[in-house]
Amino acid sequence: MGELFPPIEPYEEGMLDVGEGNLVHWEVCGDPDGKPAVVVHGGPGSGCGTGIRRYFDPDRYRIVLFDQRGCGRSRPHAGDPATDMRHNTTWHLVADMERLRQHLGIDRWLLYGGSWGSTLILAYAETYPERVSEIVISAVTTTRRSELDWLYRGVGRFFPEQWERFLAGAPGTSRDGDVVAAYARLTDHPDATVRERATADWCAWEDAVLSGETHGASRPYGDRPPSTQLALVRICSHYFSHGAWLEEGQLLRDAHRLAGIPGVLVHGRLDMAAPLDTAWELTRAWPDAELTVVDNAGHVAGDTTRAQVLRALDRFAHRR
Numbered sequence: 643m644g645e646l647f648p649p650i651e652p653y654e655e656g657m658l659d660v661g662e663g664n665l666v667h668w669e670v671c672g673d674p675d676g677k678p679a680v681v682v683h684g685g686p687g688s689g690c691g692t693g694i695r696r697y698f699d700p701d702r703y704r705i706v707l708f709d710q711r712g713c714g715r716s717r718p719h720a721g722d723p724a725t726d727m728r729h730n731t732t733w734h735l736v737a738d739m740e741r742l743r744q745h746l747g748i749d750r751w752l753l754y755g756g757s758w759g760s761t762l763i764l765a766y767a768e769t770y771p772e773r774v775s776e777i778v779i780s781a782v783t784t785t786r787r788s789e790l791d792w793l794y795r796g797v798g799r800f801f802p803e804q805w806e807r808f809l810a811g812a813p814g815t816s817r818d819g820d821v822v823a824a825y826a827r828l829t830d831h832p833d834a835t836v837r838e839r840a841t842a843d844w845c846a847w848e849d850a851v852l853s854g855e856t857h858g859a860s861r862p863y864g865d866r867p868p869s870t871q872l873a874l875v876r877i878c879s880h881y882f883s884h885g886a887w888l889e890e891g892q893l894l895r896d897a898h899r900l901a902g903i904p905g906v907l908v909h910g911r912l913d914m915a916a917p918l919d920t921a922w923e924l925t926r927a928w929p930d931a932e933l934t935v936v937d938n939a940g941h942v943a944g945d946t947t948r949a950q951v952l953r954a955l956d957r958f959a960h961r962r
Contacts, residue, residue, distance in 0.1 A: 644945060644946075644948060644949035644952060645952075646693075646696035646697065646948075646952075647695075647696045647697070647698065647699060647700060648696070648700075649692075649695070649696060650671050650672065650695050650696070650700050651671065652669035652670055652671045652707075653670060653671065653674065654669065654670045655667070655668060655669035655670070656668060656669075657716075657717070658708075658738075658741065658742055658745055660711070660734075660737070660738045660741055661729075662729035662734075663718065663726075663729075664711050664712075664716065664717070664718070664729065664730075664734075664738075665716060665717045666708055666709065666710070666711060666716045666738050666742065667708060667709045667714060667715035667716045667717075668706065668707065668708040668709075668742055668746075669706075669707050669708075670704060670705065670706050670707075670746065671695050671698075671700060671705045671707070672695075672698060672699075672700040672701070672702075672703045672704050672705045673700060673701055673702060673703065673704055674704060675704070676700075676701070676702050676703045676704040676705075677702060677703050677704065677752065677775075677958075677959055677961075677962060678703075678704045678706065678746075678748045678749075678750070678751035678752065678775075679698060679703050679704070679705055679706065679751055679752040679753075679754060679955075680706040680707075680708070680739070680742075680743075680751050680752070680753055680754070681694050681705065681706065681707045681708075681754055681755060681759075682739075682753060682754065682755030682759040682760075682762050682763050682766075683707075683709070683710065683714075683755060683758075683759050684755065684756055684757035684758045684759045684781075685710070685713065685757075685758050685759075685874055685877060685878060686710060686713075686735075686758045686762075686877045686878060686881050687710070687712065687713045687720060687873050687874040687875075687876070687877030687878055687881075688713065688714075688758075688874060689709045689710075689713040689714025689715070689716075689870070689873075690707045690708060690709050690714055694707065695707065697754070697948075697951060697952060697955060698955060698959075699955075699956065699959055702959040703955075703959060704748075706742070706746065706748075706751065708738075708739075708742055710735050710738070710762075711729075711730045711734060711735060711738065712725060712727070712730050712873060712876075712877055713870075713873045713874065713877060719869070719873055720872070720873035720876045720877050721868075721869035721870060721871075721872045721873040721876075722869075723830070723832075723834075723837060723872075727830075727876065727877070727880050730877065730880065731881075731884070731887045732761070732762065732765055732881070732886045732887045732888065733765075733887060735762055735765075736762070736765050736766045736769055736770075739762075739766050740766070740769075740770055740773070743773060749773070750772075750773050750774060750775040751773065751774070751775060752774075752775050752776045752777070752778065752955075752958055753766065753767060753774055753776075753777045753778070754777075754778045754779075754951075754955065755779060755780075756779060756780035756781040756782075756943070757780075757781045757783055757915075757916065757941065758783060758785070758881075759779075760779040760780075760781065760782050760783050760784075761783050761784055761785040761886060761888075761893065763777060763779060764784060764893040764897075764900075764924075765888070765893060767899075767900055767903065768893065768896045768897070768899040768900065771899050771900060771901075771902075771903060774900075774903050775903070775958075775961065776903065776904045776905065776906075776958045776961065777900070777903060777904075777905040777906070777931075778905070778906045778908075778951060778954045778955060778958070779905070779906070779907050779908070780907075780908040780909070780943055780947055780950075780951055781908075781909060781910070781913060781915075781916055781941050781943070782907050782909050782916065782920055782921035782924055783916045783920060784888075784891075784892075784893040784894055784920055784924065785881075785882070785885070785886040785888060785893075786885075786888075786890055786891055786894075786920075787885050787890055788890070789916065789920060790822065790882050790885070792917065793851070793915055793916070794808075794821055794822050794847075794882070795821070797851055797914055797915070800914065801850045801851065801853075804846070804847060804850035805847070805850075807843065807846065807847075808821070808843060808844075808846070808847035808850075809821055811825070811828075811839070811840060811843030811844070812824035812825055812828065812840075820883065822879055822882045822883045823879075823883040825840055825843075825844055825875065825879040825883075826876075826879035826880050826883045828840035829841060829844075829872065829875050829876045829879055830876070837872060838868070838872075840875070841868075841871050841872050841875045842864070842871075844863075844875045844878070844879070845861070845863035845864045845866075845871055845874075845875065846863075846864060848862070848863040849861040849862060849863050849864050851914055851915050851941075852914070852915065852940070852941060852942060854912070854914060854940065855912075855940040855941065855942045855944075856942065862942065893924075894923055894924060894927050895927075897924060897927035897928040898927070898928075900928045900930065900931070901928075901929070901930060902930060903930055904930055904931075904958070904961075905928060905930055905931035905932065906931070906932050906934065906950075906951075906954035906958075907921050907924065907925060907931055907932065907933045907934070908933075908934045908936060908947055908950045908951055908954070909921040909933065909934075909935055909936070910935075910936045910938075910939030910940045910941060910944075910947060911935050911936065911937050911938075911939070912937075912938070912939060912940045913939070913940045913941045914940060914941065915940075915941040916941060918935065921933055921935075934950050936950065
């Protein structure tokens with residue numbers, strides 16, 4: 643098993659008013675009477691791609707996709723420098739998910755996502771465990787400050803030249819300074835040239851961290867359209883400079899709230915962006931979760947990781 647399902651189109655979509663002037667775009671695909679599942683995209687700020695629809699059997703799942711505040715088709719878009727970021731936090735997004743569930747009349751739903759999406763999944767599930775039937779996560783993160791320090795400083799030991807360029811993109815920041823906060827300020831700078839340069843430098847660093855997986859065939863960050871790039875970098879730096887508004891280790895500390903929720907975690911042993919130990923710690927704190935380590939995979943979902951996710955979604959489709 644590992645083949646994606648055929649492409650499908652939504653049978654329903656809309657813009658949900660979540661307050662503070664924000665409209666969140668959502669869509670629903672598959673079987674209206676199927677098992678509810680929601681896709682929680684990464685980034686933060688990436689937006690939800692259409693290809694992820696194909697991970698779910700459309701004859702058995704009612705698939706909900708949404709763009710988190712400020713990105714994708716949600717409005718206002720963070721690619722517009724005038725968009726206010728004050729009302730875009732982890733807890734706003736958790737509230738948005740719950741409001742969307744209620745809007746769609748769903749009692750409980752399966753949560754699927756990866757990378758940043760896994761952090762948001764855990765924050766939502768620990769807040770509303772009674773509304774979650776199962777969880778499937780690839781590339782586990784909890785956005786601890788220690789994880790962020792690894793991604794934006796520690797992994798530079800493997801990419802020293804690229805990290806020096808990343809640091810140089812935030813003039814005045816020392817080697818042990820808060821480079822992420824510096825980029826958050828630069829992407830909000832009134833000068834468009836400064837914003838564009840900071841966006842390009844951030845994307846170049848993220849692509850460098852993933853370069854061992856892409857081998858230069860693509861640039862997952864740098865190949866995006868300029869407005870999409872700016873939204874992504876603005877939102878990422880905004881969230882990460884605030885530690886995602888989470889107490890350090892909060893999601894692992896509160897994982898006991900997930901008791902009784904079956905989970906499947908799929909993580910690449912070679913993940914340079916999010917090392918395996920976080921997934922391992924989560925499994926120890928959440929006994930109902932199974933961890934599958936993919937030895938030849940990294941952060942970007944390859945064939946083996948995808949097959950493991952599809953297998954989990956197929957298995958959970960039978961649980962009603």
